[in-house]
Amino acid sequence: MASTVSAAIDLPCSLSNPADPKNRNCFTSSFKPHPSRRRFFVVCSAPKSPTRAPESFSEQSRNNPSLSEQLKPLSTTTLSAPTTAQTHVLKSKPKSTWVNPTRSKRSVLNPRRQKRSQHSYNPRVKELRLFAQKLNECESSESSFLSVLEEIPHPPTRENALLILNSLKSWQKTHLFFNWVKTQNSFPMETIFYNVTMKSLRFGRQFQLVEELANEMISNEIDLDNITYSTIITCAKRCYLFDKAVEWFERMYRTGLMPDEVTYSAILDVYAKLGKVEEVLSLYERARATGWKPDPVTFSVLAKMFGEAGDYDGIRYVLEEMRSLGVKPNVVVYNTLLEAMGKAGKPGLARSLFEEMVESGLTPNEKTLTALVKIYGKARWARDALELWERMRSNGWPMDFFLYNTLLSMCADLGLVEEAERLFEDMKQSESSRPDSWSYTAMLNIHGSDGNSDRAMELFEELSRSGVELNVMGCTCLIQCLGKAGRVDDLVRVFDASVNRGVQPDDRLCGCLLSVASMREEGEDLHKVLGCLGRANPKLVAFVKLLQEESVNFEKVTVEFKSIISETAVEARRPFCNCLIDICRNQNLHDRAHELLYLGIMYGLYPGLHNKTADEWSLDVRSLSVGAAQTALEEWMRTLSRIVKREEALPEVFSAQTGTGAHKFSQGLANAFASHVGKLAAPFRQSEERAGWFVATREDLVSWVQSQNPPAVAA
DNA sequence: GCATGTTTCT
Incomplete structure (x- = not known):
């Protein structure tokens, strides 16, 4: 391409x-601040100072301003308070003074990476490696490790000890060996020994021990170098101790040690992980401005x-x-x-x-392809996804477990049933990519959406036999499928088995059960489904019962609705409301349905439902269930009737958008809407120019309102 | 993960 x-x-x-080579110089005009500089004006906040500063630092710190001090001139000039006036100044003067410096700025990083010292060949390397192997294989307890150590074939000189230290795998053994070497007193401990040990401790996410070693270096006056600091910082980061990472970075500056680009990248990543975009850009641009x-x-x-x-x-x-x-x-x-x-x-x-x-x-690797497959699936780009898949196979691009599962999810997004089955079979045959609960969830999703409840149940049985854990998402897919197929007894069995196996029903699963309930007529099956729902969310079931009682007034419904919705996960609120409306409509509780739609709108569950321009008013029901869309249409027609009767101003065109159901498995909202339009004899026609739209002209609408006999609504 | 340090995935 x-x-x-x-x-x-x-x-x-x-x-x-x-x-162009002339662009490679950082001081040319090609260096521009990131556009967000003109969008956000957060002061580049100084990271917190460390709580305890060793004595030996204080003298140096007077001569070496901390990073935040160095950055202060920036934050008090170009990046100051977020006032409108300054926003204006910056917008009209995008080139801030330090971007094209007239004098060089104090640097914030060392342009040269820390050099590693050359190691000389150790003639005893073979035996020492074998011995390290022995240490790796021995029991992890301190006593057995130390007893094996007694058999060390050569004295622990600096070189021999370093070789072994580098060959140990578990952090526990590295730490034990490091401590043992210290007790031997055969040579003074150097920075590299601490660095290697810290790296191993980082694998075990042992930040506390890393920090202990760092403090030990400080008290023994062993220099911390860039490798030490970058290891400490990345260890803190991996342990999610971001404040610690910043603290050690600050300490490095205070002692007068300039970070090289590796340490600098490490701290940029810390700020990035904290979501501190402004700080990252400050640091980045500051370093760039000094020629990095x-x-x-x-x-x-x-x-x-x-x-x-x-x-x-x-x-x-x-x-x-x-x-x-x-x-x-x-x-x-x-x-x-x-x-x-x-x-x-x-x-x-x-x-x-x-x-x-x-x-x-x-050559793309597994992660490249995983990212792309995910994107094509979510975008529903079936052609691109299948082409990519073909290229993966013909080029022999690498596959791994994540990629298999991502491909399966893509098949679910695109409705590729046969392809998914083939992949799933490949996974079962493979050594390293056996289907797990994600794979099964994707398969349950695919067959559930396709309405193949037999195959979905087969997968459920297979999963149960194979000891793969069922997750709540897979359970939800299966229950939805069984519900649509009307297999209520199987649904109850699956629900019971899942809960017994430790699946914690979430709001999505409850929403799914509620939607199954909304598809059932009054009777034994509805009772069974509500029984399951009651085990997961008794309050919701009580509300469904309450809606059916005529004596309950709107105020009571409002209070209960608010209480339930506020306790529900945001993404499940609208589905809840949709299903509750459907349940009411199925039971001919039309007034209740209208009350619920009103409440849903009031609580912001249907943003953008109604859109008005001077020329066109439109109703967007794409996120509504069939019953909710019908209710919304009725509500809208009532409102429009009133406006016509009052002879208020109306636009030329009225439209309702149902969407076309781009997904292969999506329900026919457009069809249901069309039939409801017919039932109301409302003047909307499916648009030929705009797929998924229904349109009516002002004339159509006015004559429809006038022909209503008796009038649909009193003026 | 292999004689010391930075980045990517359902």
Whole structure:
């Protein structure tokens, strides 16, 4: 494919073309602040100071301002308070003073990475490796480890000890060995020993021990270098101790040690994970302004951050920065950008970016393909998804367990039943990608949506036999399917079995049971379904019963409705309301249905239901159930009748949007709506120009209202 | 995960 993302987003040249050499200098005009600079004006807040600062630091700290101090001039000038006036100033003067500096700024990072010392060949490497193997295989207890240590074939000199330390696998053993070496007193402990031990402790997410070692270094006056700090920071990050990560970063500055780009990227990622976009951009731009050329890791951090925020401008900024600096993205950067494009809802750009990646000679890995498959599935791009799948097979691109499951989910999104079955069979045959609860959920989703309740039940039995855990999502798919098929006894059996196996019913599952209830007539089956629902959400069932009582007034309904909805997960609120309306309509409780629709609108469950422009009023019922859409149509016709009777101003066109049901399995809301229009003899016709729309002219509507006999509504 | 440090997935 010839088109590139760069072209698609109006960049002058493609990412795959190296940038003009003159652009590689950070001080040229190609360096522009990220567009969000003009959108947000959060002060670059100083991270908290560490609670305890070792004495030896204080003297140095007077000479070396902390990072936040260094950044202060920025925050008090260009990035100051978020006032309208300043917003205006910045908008009219986008080039802030430090972007094109007239004098050089104090640097915030060391342009050269910390050098590693060369190690010389150790003639005893073979025996020491064998011995390390022995240590790896022995029991983890301190006593057995120490007894094996007694058999060490050569004295623990600096080189021998380092070799073994590097060869141990579990953090417990690394830690034990490190402590043992210290007791031997055969040589002074150096930074590298701490670094290697900390790295191992990081695998075990042992931040507390890492911090103890770091403090031990400080008290023994062993220098902490960039490798030490980056290890501490990333360890804190992996343990979600972000404040600790910032604290150690600040401490590094105070002692006068300048971070190199690895440490700098690590701390950028910490701020990014905290969602502190402004801080990340401050740090990034500050370093860029002093001449730093970021590496792909930095761009991957930035892309991930913008992706998480769904910030498309940010993603564009990352692409543009890489282009102008002539940084070639690697596979990780592409993966992160693809993921970000997906989160920002840009499937077309993701596709172009992927093509650009392949054209640049990179081979997509499992994560690349997982990201793309997910995007095509969510976008319902069946053709692209199937083409990609074919390319994966013909090119022998790598597959892993995640990718299998993502492909299955894509099949569910696209309604690809046979393809899913083939994949599922492949998974069962494979060594490393056996179906798990995600795979089964996707399969239950596929067959459930397809209405194949026999196959769905088969899968349920198979899953139960194979010992795979059933998750609440799979349970919900199956129950929905059985409900639609009218297999209420099987539904009850599945519900009981699931709850007994530890499935915790959530609001979606309750919504599903409620929708099954809404499809049943009054009788034994309805009773059984409500029985299940009552075990998960007794209050909801009590409300359903309450709706059926004539003596209950609107005030009482309002109070109970509010109470239930406020306790319900946001994504399940509208479905609840839709189903409750359907239940009322099935039982000829039309006034109640109208009350519930009114309450749903009042509580914001149907935003954008009614839209007015001078020329057209329209009703958007795409997110409504059939009963709710019918109720909304009735309500709207009543309102319009009143307006006609009062001879108030009306637009030329009235329209109602039902959607076409792009999903293969979607229910026929349009058909149900059409038949209800017919029943009311309302003057709407299905539009030929706009699929999924019903339209009526003002003339049609007025004559319909006037022909109503008796009048539909009193004026 | 292999003689010390940074980034990506249902």
